[in-house]
Amino acid sequence: MEREVRVRFAPSPTGPLHIGGVRTALYNYLLARKLGGKMLLRIEDTDQNRFVPGAEQYIMDALRWCGIEIDEGIEQGGPHAPYRQSERKPMYRQYAQQLIDSGHAYYAFDTAEDLDAMRARLTAAKVPNPQYNSITRAQMRNSLTLPEDEVKQLLESGAQYVIRLKVPRKEEIRFNDLIRGWVVVHSSAVDDKVLMKSDGMPTYHLANIVDDHLMEITHVIRGEEWLPSAPLHVLLYRYLGWEATMPQFAHLPLLLKPDGTGKLSKRDGDKLGFPVFPLEWHGTDAETGQPTVSSGYRESGYLPEAFINFLAFLGWNPGTQQELFSMQDLIDTFTIERVSKSPARFDQNKVRWYNEQYLRAKPDAELAHYLIQELHTQGLAVPQEKAEQIAALVKERATFPADLAKEAQLFFQRSTTYDEQVISKKWNAPVAAALAAFAQELTTAPDTTPDGIKALLTQVVEGQGMKLGQVLQALRVAVTGAAAGPDLMHIMHILGAPETAQRIQLAVEKLAA
């Protein structure tokens, strides 16, 4: 029987989610939707020391903003609740016990000092890879080296202990990664990982395998940083007797910093000159305890569609020439086989370009709605129709919605200054006279459409024995104060004849002085 595809995104709530994490969530989501499966969100909070308040909520808000929908998780519940590992604590113990009973795990009583001493000893002896493993465990204090009754007594006396996996000495561990093909690791390179911590919490490794099994996960899609521990996970599935339903692994290439010197991390914050978080994050500085703010894509004016489209292409592509993909397009086209193996760097130019594309594709009515709201905060009331005209005119010049409002200012404020370069080059008595005449005509013009205005202007200017090109720049400055901007005829049309005429007259007076 074909199993239902079930994938999970399993972040730990130690802070905001960075874009690499968002991409991992995205690929999981795309696969789930493509294959008609389920997407789960599981919170991996087994490290109580690293818990950051608000991080969990942030993760859910960020995914929602991105359009990544969760089928089962802490908000929506599901057949395998709870979806927060700290709440599943009692479930892990029995599996650790099962491993001990079957001889695949053991108790270890070593203190932090013991471990440090062991590593120091091994390093001094120039052992290539100092670790707690099949060799060194013979020298440590654990249930393999201590007499049985002493172990029993230690356990009963409440001594601190951990449970470690007994990794075989000589064995090849292999698994077929969906992206990388067969990966083979020798067991001697894997250490006896702690499964249960002395505080009674499982480590990531145990909790992860137990939960993925219990939650019937079919595909584990995660970052490449997990590749080295994948063999350990394979071993756990085997020893727990779950190998037959072990999920398929896919290790995603890393997202690198723009200079390629390492993987992007949440600590990069705003240091890189672009947001690394989907949403703005309010945190506290680890050293000073001062509140900090890290910028987010949402607050910077990025549209979620653009952000997601861009992110999807960082490490994946459809093999066609198409660049613009809606979420549904991505779902329809995505296959894990087309995810690349090599890491990708972040390209700021390209996200901006994507944002421009999506912004321009938005209906004018929607852009107008934004404009109205934005201008309202400035105390300006703008009718829908006018806002739409403005939006249509300026959207080609905008990267972010905020640019729309910026460009729209000229319609609501007369400039108090005039571009000096244009004035010195293009402004003279005949030009001023022609413009004054034009302003005069404009007040009674029957046709104030862009074309009508242009016809009138041409008529007036040529009537004065001049060419249009001689006055246009001056006219622009007279009307807007600036040397550059959107199409002048459209500006004058939206402004209306009376306002345009007044502005021209004002400029003529001011610049004559």
Added chain:
RNA sequence: GGUCCGUUCGUCUAGGGGUUAGGACAGUAGAUUUUCAUUCUACCAACAGGGGUUCGAUUCCCCUACGGACUACCA
């Protein structure tokens, strides 16, 4: 150091034993425009190096170099 992963234009990438090695972003130039921008057109620009295998390797294999990840009672 050890283990693992990776390497096509500046960036994201397509391709794959015989190709003018394709696209997008960025850059440059031109056209359009009253201006800036947009748009359009063109240009620039890459198979890390060395060995094999082969009639032929950018493509397959090996080595080297470089880059990265991991190497916690963190995830």
